[in-house]
Amino acid sequence: MATPYIRMNGAGNDFVVVNALETAFRPTQEQARTLGNKATGPGFDQIIGIEPSDGADAFMRVWNSDGGMVETCGNALRCVGWLLLQSTGRDAVTIDTLGGLTTARRAGPDQVTVDMGRPRLRWDEIPLAEEMQTYGIELQVGPIDDPVVHTPGAVSMGNPHVVFFTDRLDDGFVRGTGSLIEHHPLFPEGVNVGFAHVLAPDRIRLRVWERGAGLTKACGTGACAALVAATRRGLTGRRATVEVDGGELQIDWDQATDHVLMTGPVETEGTGTLSL
Template identity: 50%
Template sequence: MASETRPFLKMNGLGNDFVVWDAREKPLRLSKDAIAMLGDRESGIGFDQMITVERSNLGVDAFMRIHNRDGSEVSACGNATRCIGRLLMEEAGKDLVSIETGAGLLHAFDAAGAQSVTVDMGIPGLRWDQIPLAEEFADTRAIELQIGPIDDPILHTPAVVSMGNPHAIFWVKDVEAYDLERVGPLLEQHPIFPEGANISLAHVFDENQIRVKVWERGVGLTLACGTAACAVAVAAARDNKAGRASTIHLPGGPLGIEWRESDGHVLMTGLTEVEFEGEVDLETLAWRKTGAGDTALEAGAAS
């Protein structure tokens, strides 16, 4: 029996990159090991997350399933939501789409710029049990957590926020002054985070301008993380470090974040890019490019 090949799109939002499958007509399930092999940047396609676009049980435009590079399934990914929002809008000829995710229903709309998309990420979780934490903290703007010597910690007292996934934000004077690749895994799996956490270093360098570096849960260092950008903006506003509208500067580029006062929703705006089309042999996991970028979702439809 001949092995099956399936087409995909390679996309990114500010360098936070994804392999996108269209599984609305033909379901697709890959093992955790297969996802990790495809996600490997040396031997596979290489990506931060794998996105599977499926039919929504809620009757909205699509359901978005998200797997990290290590094969673990997660509920939220802001930059992927912007990318999938762009594809669905192009496909349907609409300027607003609704996407079902494990973190709830999200809405993406055209930001009136070339490949720029805004996503309503909903209301952030600020209580300790929403994030979640392993123990109760009355104030999540700065919890008791540190790494390093007690009398001279490397990092300490992070703010914590949920954007459908857990985030810890450490305010520092220089995001490059720390070896996040070393301390990130330790903090990600700290016992205070029963579901793990995304770890961000953040520095307010000008009015409403925040520089951020992110260790993403299940991924590692990343050029951009949309939910982390949202979490940092919310944490900054809660602690009067910035206003409700700020620009988050990630290694891959800027994201505009607004924590809307009228309803508490977080809006995220930034660029998206289609890098190329490709196809994968699902038995051998061999893959190849089949086309250039700037295409619509039909190019990734199941064969």
């Protein structure tokens, strides 16, 4: 049976979105991996299922291009939020995920603000395999006496992240280091690996090696994690523009609520059908 989908992107993060509100959509890991490969399917960074929810307007389920199911995706939340905002005509909707409940609000033409909730900063919330402080964890890449990168911040935004602060952002370095760290034993659930260059107290250049998806043009939860990690180190204020390969995201770690708000673009690219 053919399953219709919408292709969308959020700051370049590439999604295939399936309406599963009435007809269940649960691909196996092998099926999701086949669909995610452009040689055998439409190809995507993540495939998204919009499902019914008892406690929210919808439930968002996320599979990476390697076929693995993950907790959440910030840029996908904006895309799903935009679809729900358009279909309901409301100014705010709630979306549940495996990583927790969030709210999406209109922020202008094709712009959506998502409340990503409170960043989780304890070692066992991220999670790490052993107890340690998380603003700079005991991890380095390269020689012991002269590491290339070291002491990243660790943050969970509903999914695990480490953020290295460096001006090394070339493809080879990000791919090599990211793939090395993604399955490091310190991270029992794997980890998204961010490489952040702080350009100013209110601007960060970021590239992310996403767990299960590799190097993508944008990572919304990664942008949130980078701002939180930078703020904790005193490198930025609590609000900054995060430059990713696909555009810019506005991240605000609200002091009053301790929630991280992410504002960014949504684009609809077309439609198609999937065959499982």
